[in-house]
Amino acid sequence: MTGLAVTGHRVHVRAPGKINVFFEVGDVQDDGYHDVASAYQAVSLYEDVWAEHSDEFTIAVSGTVDVSGVPEDDRNLALRAARLVAKEAGHTGGVHLDIVKHVPVAGGMGGGSADAAAALVACDALWGAELGTATLLRLAARLGADVPFSLLGGTAIGTGRGDQLSPALAKGRFDWVIVTSDDDGLSTPAVYAHLDELRSRVDVVPAVRAPDVDPAVLQALRAGDATALAERVRNDLQLAALSLRPDLRDALELGEAAGALAGLVSGSGPTLAFLASEPESALELQVSLAASGYRALHVHGPVPGARVVAG
Incomplete structure (x- = not known):
């Protein structure tokens, strides 16, 4: 998941958008949410996130798609992801995130979730936290149902709220x-x-x-x-x-x-x-x-x- 061991002042992480090739939605539950069963496939349309050391938690968003509706405060999942990693790792500083979006915003392909997954990996690498896959997946699940899949990629089956993932074998392309x-x-x-x-x-x-x-x-x-x-x-x-x-x-x-x-x-x-x-x-x-x-x-x-x- 994290790819390389990283040292330095700036880390670049790329995370994919996804397609739900199958998505079955159950009845609405008492809490207003739905149980689902999904087959996710990560595809070659990516979000790019750069993380660098900072005293504060800040974010800048640009891209090849319309990003006018993307928040640049704590409503942004990527910034929330960075704060979760800092708390888990005991990091006392902040981070600046530069996000370049290529996945359509509010387009049903999980672009915001990909940003969050990329921020988790980037901050873990930038700060040398070495939290491990299991911990990053636990943090991802706190951010949203699609974030754990954005961490893993490939093809997977999601159940519950979509965040209970089981890898699925997909042959070829x-x-x-x-x-x-x-x-x-x-x-x-x-x-x-x-x-x-x-x-x-x-x-x-x-x-x-x-x-x-x-x-x-x-x-x-x-x-x-x-x-x-x-x-x-x-x-x-x-x-x-x-x-x-x-x-x-x-x-x-x-x-x-x-x-x-x-x-x-x-x-x-x-x-x-x-x-x-x-x-x-x-x-x-x-x-x-x-x-x-x-x-x-x-x-x-x-x-x-x-x-x-x-x-």
């Missing part, structure tokens, strides 16, 4: 085309709330009580079979996301007509993920979507989680 949105992102709590509302109507199938990942999804991942995986991809939040953003349906239909094996809303949206049969097909799909005016990116997975980058 899966190629995806990501379509990002120029419009405002979707709030994850708002999407869940709208799903509950939709499920309360008699014409919508109610939530399952014990979410579980379809065994056929695991078989497809183990076999490295994109065609088989395409038959089983699913996202229970898609119903709510498309209800809140009906325009996304047009892009989904276009991508599937242009050759995608399957298309789905990524997480809580509004980012869309299209599975392709091979790299060449993904490139053709990317060109077709871009020609129709969409911002399309070709990525692949699985890739490792948060890692120190040399240089």
Whole structure:
């Protein structure tokens, strides 16, 4: 996870965004949260975080995506992650974090969680804390359900609130085309709330009580079979996301007509993920979507989680 032993005054860590290739949402619980069962895959769209010594805890955010809505105070998960590492390690100083974002903000790909995971690894390396994977995972779980997966990367099954992780074997490479949105992102709590509302109507199938990942999804991942995986991809939040953003349906239909094996809303949206049969097909799909005016990116997975980058 931490990659290199680091000495010096500045540490660079890169952490991946993710796609939920399968996401089943259970009934809302008494505390307002939902149990879920998810198959996560880390993909080659990364967040970059630099950490350097400082007397205070400060942060600066820039990127190739719109970062205007990203907080630069203690509402930011990365800054909270740094404080957790400092407390755990007994570090009495602070840190300055420079975050360069490439994962869409509020896009359903876990960019904020990737920032937090990168900050955990960066601060641990910068301060020579050597907290270890188990401790970093424990801190990650305190920050949010997706943060532990951002630490581990690869492919994993998440249950409970999504943070009870079990690594899953994924053979070979899966190629995806990501379509990002120029419009405002979707709030994850708002999407869940709208799903509950939709499920309360008699014409919508109610939530399952014990979410579980379809065994056929695991078989497809183990076999490295994109065609088989395409038959089983699913996202229970898609119903709510498309209800809140009906325009996304047009892009989904276009991508599937242009050759995608399957298309789905990524997480809580509004980012869309299209599975392709091979790299060449993904490139053709990317060109077709871009020609129709969409911002399309070709990525692949699985890739490792948060890692120190040399240089």
